[in-house]
Amino acid sequence: MKRNSAAFWIAMALFLAAMFLMTQVVSNEYPFFAGYVILQFIVLAVSWSILGGYAGYVNFGTNAFFGVGIYTAVFLTKATGASLAVQIAVAASVGALLGLGVGLLTLRMQGIFFSIATIALSIVIETSVTNWRYVGGAAGIQLQRPPALDMFHSYLQMLFFVQAMLAVLAIATSRYIQRSWIGHGLQALRDDELAAECTGVPTLRLKLLACVVSGALMCAAGAPGAMYLQYADPSSAFNLNYSVTVLAMALIGGTAHWIGPVVGAIVLGVTQQLLAVTISSEVNVLVLGVMLVLFVVAAPEGILGLVRRVSGNRGEGRG
């Protein structure tokens, strides 16, 4: 267990070091442009999985959280000119509150009803933002990037590194939750909520916690997106594609273990970036759909389940 943890933290430190080194030696902007998107999807898929995987509450409103993250940043930039760190911190707080709201939905709704309610939520928020003139309304808003910190050559490289740090934060959080009593309680309530409650698991509190953490991380992942594109408009910020893609990444990777969504996000994210430069970004949706169907039919437990089945030690792999 302890050795595992040391290995994990060393891997995370090496990853961050490698990402930082990349910003120092690679001068071509494209790898950062594409890498940012993949990192962003890692954060989204990992945080989605905290609620959707561990607790089994399928949130279709990833786009709501992502969009709220973007628009929190837009609002702060316009109103106060706040720094990127402040934008992310405030977005995380707003996301936590939004997560709490979604968590209260779980009081009465389970399964498909919860999922539908989260779609409704994203539509309500998108409509509100579309009608909010101050942040540009339906036409969207242009943003000016401030100068980057001295150690980075460009703002894009800085955003890339920031998103890498968010990915480490999300992965560490998800890993901690899975291995702690919180994760065991969530697993119990996913299997059977009444039985969990009657076995002493505070199901409501755990669900709320999962919603808050998941929401905060998703909004935080969205916040740098405003400066990444230097532009925001409601229909792209709240695009339902985010929800579908993130869900597909988590399911294709496997939701039983924290590494599943990471693998899923890397595999699908890289595939999408390759397709976007070789064929067209329109093909992405098709490929996503086909892969999702293939996995649901052939490997319902995702890449993770596939690997376990092949290596023949199913039921292990905790930690």
Added chain:
Amino acid sequence: MAADAQAPLLRISGLTKRFGGFTALDNVSVDIRPGERLGLIGPNGSGKTTLINCISGAFRTEAKTIVFRDEDITRLTPHLRTRRGIARSFQIPRPFRSMTVAENLMVALDFAAANEAHATAAQRRDTMMSILTRMGLASKADVSAIRLSQVELRKMELARAMATHPKLLISDEAMAGLSSSEVDEVLDLLMSLADQNITIIMIEHIMQAVMRFSDRVMCLDAGKVIAIGAPNEVMANQRVQEAYLGT
């Protein structure tokens, strides 16, 4: 029974539960003494499981109708009642399907049985193994819960309930659908638990089991208590026979 001077472990007084226009429980009152083995019988639909759901907290009830160890528990959520010492098994077993037998029990030990004796993870694992051994499930500890046979599932439900360290254990038809030798097996288990001073309410349709097990039997019909007392008396009761056999 001479133990009337003792304070009841569980006091149910004037408990009524309605679903729309249907009265599932009608003014039910009963005191259950510490260490007692109470058999709860009644025809299908008489309100037995509803009563269990009210006690364990799945259903809300009027204030002060359920008092456990001198505390009104009607406003407590099920998990808080479990932590106070009320455990239950389910009529249709509800295992945590993605977990092994051992992990099923660990949920109970991690969340409900927090006390000095279970401070460390190692202590909790020891308790888990000793419960499994007592239940005859030690060899199944690392087996996935979905691979268990029906009788093993029933035992695991009881084991998981035991792992919450209960003062009151409610067994909801733990023997339904089992063969007669399996019934004896589960009954012996329940008897051995009762010997450790755990109060047990047993819902059961198998009469030999009820007769052998119970200190007292309570019979419900259409939400009302129609008889309560020594097993023989209740069985001989005219209204109980009518309820079971039809007039």
